[in-house]
Amino acid sequence: MLTRAITGAVFLLVMISSIxxxxxxxxxxxxxIMVVGLHEFYTLLEKNGYFPQKWIGILIGSLxxxxxxxxxxxxxxxxxxxxxxxxxxFFMIFLAELFRNKEQAFSNIALTFLGIFYISVPLSLWNLxxxxxxxxxxxxxxxxxxxxxxxxxxxxxxxxxxxxxKLFGKxxxxxxxxxxxxxxxxxxxxxVSLGTAFATAHYYTELSLGQWIIVALLTTVLxxxxxxxxxxxxxSIHIKDSGAILPGHGGILDRFDGVFISSPFVxxxxxxxx
Numbered sequence: 001m002l003t004r005a006i007t008g009a010v011f012l013l014v015m016i017s018s019i020x021x022x023x024x025x026x027x028x029x030x031x032x033i034m035v036v037g038l039h040e041f042y043t044l045l046e047k048n049g050y051f052p053q054k055w056i057g058i059l060i061g062s063l064x065x066x067x068x069x070x071x072x073x074x075x076x077x078x079x080x081x082x083x084x085x086x087x088x089x090f091f092m093i094f095l096a097e098l099f100r101n102k103e104q105a106f107s108n109i110a111l112t113f114l115g116i117f118y119i120s121v122p123l124s125l126w127n128l129x130x131x132x133x134x135x136x137x138x139x140x141x142x143x144x145x146x147x148x149x150x151x152x153x154x155x156x157x158x159x160x161x162x163x164x165x166k167l168f169g170k171x172x173x174x175x176x177x178x179x180x181x182x183x184x185x186x187x188x189x190x191x192v193s194l195g196t197a198f199a200t201a202h203y204y205t206e207l208s209l210g211q212w213i214i215v216a217l218l219t220t221v222l223x224x225x226x227x228x229x230x231x232x233x234x235x236s237i238h239i240k241d242s243g244a245i246l247p248g249h250g251g252i253l254d255r256f257d258g259v260f261i262s263s264p265f266v267x268x269x270x271x272x273x274x
Contacts, residue, residue, distance in 0.1 A: 042115055061120030231257075
């Protein structure tokens with residue numbers, strides 16, 4: 001428990017500091033998280049007899065984040081000359097498989113794409129709402145309020161669900177995939193995230209209280225489903241934790257399972273209302 005608490009405190013400090021300090025620190029930390037997550041994902045598949053194109057997947061996943069970040073953060077107009085290079089890179093996955101001489105070639109291709117869309121795309125999408133060189137306010141091309149507010153919701157969902165589930169959990173939420181999760185834990189996640197929405201709306205006024213409540217609902221419901229998706233993945237390859245990089249918490253996939261599924265929905269909502 002002490003190890004888990006210390007790891008959690010350090011992790012929160014790093015995350016909050018990187019998000020608040022500067023757009024480059026945000027980009028650097030999220031890029032590292034994404035690379036480690038992709039490496040975990042592909043390595044787990046390799047250990048279970050699959051052959052995804054690990055390094056090509058990591059490269060294209062990294063390029064996805066980098067292209068979106070620089071295209072939004074700086075007025076470099078890079079899309080014009082990066083896209084003709086970046087988009088064909090996806091199809092290199094098909095061509096590379098020709099020279100690997102591995103069984104189940106199209107499964108390898110599909111799993112390589114799966115890693116990119118499951119891990120890289122959700123994290124990369126935050127560039128669309130957090131960084132924008134065309135901001136109407138001079139010197140404010142980076143707005144971390146949306147991102148940090150969202151992560152406050154994520155952490156409140158995890159904490160609320162863990163505590164209330166431990167104290168009051170009796171009725172199983174989805175026993176087939178996650179025997180420890182309960183409806184009481186889910187209710188606790190929802191209540192704590194709604195409380196976080198009220199606090200967040202007071203300080204980060206880019207969204208109204210009602211809009212932050214919708215973000216909280218999306219994060220709670222879809223984050224909980226994302227947790228189950230990762231449980232489904234781990235059960236399919238017969239493992240308990242995705243890694244050990246975060247002592248007491250497991251791997252990056254374990255820590256960001258809800259983020260991967262809820263991020264696209266939250267980003268889409270913010271883009272629609274902004």
